[in-house]
């Protein structure tokens with residue numbers, strides 16, 4: 200049905216959106232695009248109603264599941280009352296379709312729409328989120344799953360998306376951070392002064408500065424442990440957990456309880472499998488974990504505990520109609536900070552072709568705690584900051600040096616990269632799109648400049664990104 204509203208929306212798209220090819224008009228056989236709506240909705244958080252956003256198809260499906268070989272053919276309809284733009288986190292589209300306002304194109308105005316159409320180079324677990332302002336904090340986020348030859352017919356796929364939630368509006372959270380700084384009472388300490396900081400924290404050794412924001416709840420598939428999602432599974436069955444850390448500011452430890460899992464991919468890319476009962480995941484990262492369930496009935500919580508805190512969230516796998524016990528949303532003890540131990544142990548199943556870098560960019564992760572100023576090489580992002588130069592065809596290495604007391608999950612748009620060095624040790628680490636750089640550490644990633652454009656490169660902590668820990672690379 201073509202309503203006046205949709206005609207107007209089409210007009211708005213023609214004016215406002217980046218120049219996407221009108222594939223449907225030139226290829227008669229092309230199926231219609233999948234519609235994804237950015238919309239308002241209410242959720243219940245521990246008995247209290249909250250107005251948040253969602254990215255859903257008209258039938259209510261959150262996000263998108265597709266497969267390699269099909270084009271990524273999507274129309275985003277903006278049904279919220281503000282401009283928005285959705286970023287396809289981890290995909291490698293043409294740069295104009297990357298969904299970063301002011302970089303890849305203008306936002307979609309309220310009531311407007313925009314079309315996306317590009318080939319999918321690889322499958323795996325990805326996600327989508329608004330890159331406009333602080334909308335991500337209001338859950339304008341969704342899974343983006345791309346099936347490929349790694350998927351098994353006898354395996355039950357279970358997607359778990361993690362979020363952090365506050366009843367305080369994100370603009371207020373940000374204003375409070377700017378007012379009080381990252382470390383209240385620490386005075387004006389330049390973050391570059393790591394030694395001084397360590398000295399001052401001598402009473403609590405190895406305690407990085409974690410979790411700037413005090414959240415009201417942590418969600419798994421938008422629910423808390425007071426009312427968790429329960430998923431029916433087969434006794435003795437196989438499960439593929441696709442865990443998406445879709446949080447704005449929180450890193451997690453995934454706790455499989457009595458089950459041992461096999462980590463087979465990070466950020467969608469296959470690794471040499473690693474078996475464990477617990478895995479760290481930094482925000483914006485994803486973990487693909489295979490499980491083999493015991494025979495017989497049982498209830499198996501899959502929990503995610505916030506780093507450095509007792510707070511946790513999760514879902515419950517239920518086999519054979521086993522009873523589900525209430526799980527507290529507070530663990531008995533605080534979890535440790537995330538480390539680079541797992542990152543150092545990961546090995547890519549398909550590493551990049553070995554090659555000397557043609558270009559190396561060093562990015563010192565910098566900031567001022569007082570005033571909540573975050574930067575790269577002491578430069579706070581503004582549109583006037585010149586992009587880092589890159590040429591097409593080059594092997595590029597990015598050297599992240601964290602000179603602050605906070606961990607930063609660094610994300611490059613439009614490319615997959617490989618972790619090739621941590622603190623001077625070279626290795627064939629994981630291929631991925633987001634890497635955590637913990638305080639005082641040096642992490643080097645390599646990528647092939649094979650997708651020309653203007654690309655964002657930033658810390659994925661939402662309020663760090665907002666405060667200026669953001670830059671771009673350009674080869675157009």
Ligand SMILES: [Cu+2]
Nearest residue numbers: 607658660663
């Ligand atoms: Cu950061």
